[in-house]
């Protein structure tokens with residue numbers, strides 16, 4: 694079990710990103726590190742099996758300095774840190790503002806989402822260009838959980854709000870995302886148009 698932190702703001706704008714509502718740096722809610730820490734501690738008290746923190750987004754490395762301090766505290770408390778970034782490890786290694794956070798990440802899944810290379814066969818990976826980097830020995834590449842196909846969790850709260858977490862298949866995403874559904878319909882029509890037999894020549 695993991696404590697997941699969604700970080701608002703991503704300037705990479707990958708086509709078909711499943712979290713476009715997280716692109717704006719002005720969206721989301723403001724939380725202090727102390728508030729997040731209290732939530733994490735409460736979660737840990739309820740779920741002693743909690744293994745670590747996962748950073749998703751949005752783009753965690755666009756708030757790297759604040760997250761570096763928080764992740765250092767998380768790891769000092771005996772938890773591990775996993776992060777998803779649209780930047781590649783090579784790009785992050787060249788950024789002076791990314792080093793402190795990178796040093797606190799045990800497992801990095803890197804790279805933009807590339808829709809032409811979409812895959813659902815590998816857990817935690819949305820397109821085949823993305824790579825899991827085991828930066829410490831906190832995780833093992835041999836862990837059977839990493840051999841599973843991708844999946845998504847669908848949750849509904851007491852207000853009837855639905856949250857899709859993970860990597861939804863196209864049809865699941867379309868069911869909860871009207872804009873994506875319209876796009877799929879357009880694509881289907883385009884494909885059907887291509888398949889129509891050529892009109893018979895008139896006499």
Ligand code: SF4
Nearest residue numbers: 703706707710779806
């Ligand atoms: S890096 Fe991730 S959050 Fe940012 S646009 Fe690409 S897929 Fe979306």
